[in-house]
Each structure stands twice: as structure tokens, then as C-alpha cells.
Amino acid sequence: MSTFSSNQTSSLPSWRQPDSVPFLKIENINKRFGDFTAVNNVSLDIYQNELFCLLGGSGSGKSTLLRMLAGFEAPSAGRILIDGVDMSNIPPWERPVNMMFQSYALFPHLNVEANVAFGLKREHLGKNEIQRRVNDMLDMVQLGHLAKRKPHMLSGGQRQRVALARALVKEPKLLLLDEPLGALDKKLREETQFELIRIQEELGITFVVVTHDQEEAMTLATRIGVMNHGQIIQTAEPQDVYEYPSNRFVAQFIGNVNLFDGVVIEDERDSVVIQCKDTQNLIQVNHGISCAPNQGVSIAIRPEKIRLSRTPLESTINTAVGMITDMAYMGSQSVYKVRLTSGKEVRITQPNSVRDTSDRLTWDEKVYLDWDADSSVVLTS
Numbered sequence: 001m002s003t004f005s006s007n008q009t010s011s012l013p014s015w016r017q018p019d020s021v022p023f024l025k026i027e028n029i030n031k032r033f034g035d036f037t038a039v040n041n042v043s044l045d046i047y048q049n050e051l052f053c054l055l056g057g058s059g060s061g062k063s064t065l066l067r068m069l070a071g072f073e074a075p076s077a078g079r080i081l082i083d084g085v086d087m088s089n090i091p092p093w094e095r096p097v098n099m100m101f102q103s104y105a106l107f108p109h110l111n112v113e114a115n116v117a118f119g120l121k122r123e124h125l126g127k128n129e130i131q132r133r134v135n136d137m138l139d140m141v142q143l144g145h146l147a148k149r150k151p152h153m154l155s156g157g158q159r160q161r162v163a164l165a166r167a168l169v170k171e172p173k174l175l176l177l178d179e180p181l182g183a184l185d186k187k188l189r190e191e192t193q194f195e196l197i198r199i200q201e202e203l204g205i206t207f208v209v210v211t212h213d214q215e216e217a218m219t220l221a222t223r224i225g226v227m228n229h230g231q232i233i234q235t236a237e238p239q240d241v242y243e244y245p246s247n248r249f250v251a252q253f254i255g256n257v258n259l260f261d262g263v264v265i266e267d268e269r270d271s272v273v274i275q276c277k278d279t280q281n282l283i284q285v286n287h288g289i290s291c292a293p294n295q296g297v298s299i300a301i302r303p304e305k306i307r308l309s310r311t312p313l314e315s316t317i318n319t320a321v322g323m324i325t326d327m328a329y330m331g332s333q334s335v336y337k338v339r340l341t342s343g344k345e346v347r348i349t350q351p352n353s354v355r356d357t358s359d360r361l362t363w364d365e366k367v368y369l370d371w372d373a374d375s376s377v378v379l380t381s
Helices: 003-010 064-070 112-121 129-140 156-168 186-203 216-218 237-241 249-253
Strands: 025-034 036-046 050-057 078-084 097-100 174-178 208-213 223-228 233-234 258-267 270-277 281-285 296-301 307-309 319-329 334-342 346-353 366-370 376-379
Touching: 025 064, 036 064, 036 078, 036 233, 050 064, 050 186, 050 216, 064 097, 064 174, 064 208, 078 174, 097 156, 112 129, 112 156, 129 156, 129 186, 156 174, 156 186, 186 216, 208 216, 216 237, 223 237, 223 249, 233 237, 233 249, 249 296, 249 376, 258 281, 270 296, 281 376, 319 346, 334 366
Parallel strands: 050 208, 050 223, 097 174, 174 208
Antiparallel strands: 025 036, 025 078, 223 233, 258 270, 258 296, 270 281, 296 376, 307 366, 319 334, 319 366, 334 346
16 A cells, blocks of 8 residues: 555544444444334444434434443443443443533532532542542533632623533543533533534543534534434545435435426436436436336435526426415525426525625516436435
């Protein structure tokens, strides 16, 4: 192997390197509560220094899986290995793991400093060592100046950082976070996401975050595991989950998407052509798929990939015609709902790149839609 190739391989993230050893290995985990299966045969590899997000709706099994990693629930089948050690018979308090709960669970009668020091005191560390580690952690989360305040004197974002400091001060190998930003308002949540990324990168501790918020997962994660009905449906980097969903569920769960139904009429190695009843035209997608002749498929197109125009289009491939039925100005972008001649409703977003609105599209206008062959994805399930 050349020097260039070797360097190129080493610069890849761990999950892209075929010989990387997972730091956290989940093997065929099941969890049943009576007749109900909460987690169904999940296998997953997570690597050192990752910020991995388990993303799913209520009842998808993500929090149950997190509790099994912490040791609060015992698997019905399968096993969990952390840094090569089987955790099957290791109680929660002996695992190299700490957990930050959604409620933060701060002690109201203790000040910030004492809350962060609580776990260290239970380990009977020396007073100077405890003070050093607490001071270092409070500086990291930028709360050193509030060390003597009680939790009720703090904002929601500050309480969140106290809980994070308390979880990290014990220097766990793995930190589990259950909806860590769920109690914050939208603006503060967005600001705190970047703060969480900064802290994780600075410490180099592996984080596993459970969230139902798609935008939060897209912002935080090195990779996302999308869960539904106790199973992981797709595991990929955020961009790939968004741009290349593995099925209709992922496409619809992550962001907004337009789904068109059609039948494959031409399937080549690097492209596929679909007869689409929704657009009443042909759709070409620049990647091949494995399917039977005349198979029914779905085509997923994100709203920002579609162009709108008042001018009729010459091509009948990757085009459609419709009428604007609704629109909303959202500041940075405008959202349009268009009813195609087939009756299908399509959502389209366009950036508001100029201030002049005199020539902007509006209600009840006839419009022409088109998109690039690289902009859509074919889904067979």
C-alpha cells in the first residue's frame, strides 16, 4: 500500500475502517416485558470518541436500550460489551458508565459545587482531588462563577450543564444521555447542542444520546441509529440518513420529504427510469437499484431539491405541473404547497436570498416543477 493510501485510510472515521475495534458492542439484544418486545434483536457497533444518537419516536425502544447499557434493565437475550468486557454480570455501579437523565435529578438542597462533587465523595476520594476535579469540570461547562448557587437559582440551561458536569466528573468511559436537551426552549436548545459537541470533543469520551428530535440528532451525531418498533432501521452518518434513507419510514421520519409512487420501466447500472402516476411524467434517478421488472417503487425528493418556475419546461423528465395552494414565509425560506394536476400535494422550500418580494410566487399561481436526476432516491420498502 502506498503512503498516500495509508494516510487516506487513517484519516477515515473509525466506523469506516474495516479493522477498527468497536468500543461498545451490542450483540443481538432483546428485551421483553411479558408478551411485549421493547427491543428486538438489536446489534450495533459504536466506536471510541463517537457521539452516537439513537433517534426514534415514543415507544421505539431507544430509552429501553439505553437503560440496558447502563445496567438498569437486564437483557432478555444477547450481550453488551464495553471496551471488550462483557457487562452481563456487572451491576450498574461497577460499569465504566454514567448516565444523565432528562429530568437532570439535581439535589435541590445542595449547591452546584456539592451536586457535582456528590459522586466523588461516595468514592471516598481525597478532598483536594475532589476539589480539583470539580473546579476543572465547572470551568469546562462555564459554571465556575455559579458554584455556590442552589439549583432553583439557575436557568434551565445552567441546570442542564450542572447535570452534565456531575455525570462527567467521575470520568466514565461511556456517557449515556436520555433526551438531555428536551427541557430547554428552542433557542437555548440549539445553543446548547454546540456546547455539548465542544465538551465531548474536548474530553474524548464516547457519548450515546437518546432523542426524538431529528434536528438535534442531525446536529449532534457522528452517526445516527434510527429506531422503530424495537429495531434499528438504519445506521449512518447524518448526511447519509437524510440524503439516502433506507426506506419510507426513515425518509418520512427525518425531516420533510415528498414521496411519489411509480413503476420501474428501465433499470441500468447507474440510473433508473420510473413511470410516475403522481407527476404524470417520467422520473430519472442517477443510481441503479435491484428490483424485478415493472416493480412498484417510491421516489423520495426533499422539498429544497425541487425548483419552481412560472415558465413552461421543455423536458418531460423530472418535471411536473401544479397550482400553489398554500405558502408561508419563514424568514430564511418560504414554504410552498403545490397541488399537481394528478391531485398529489407537494411541499417545496425556497431560500429567501433577496429582500425584494414584488415578483414572488403567490397563491393560485400555475407553476412548473423540476429537479435534478441526482436529487431523488428510489425506495423499494
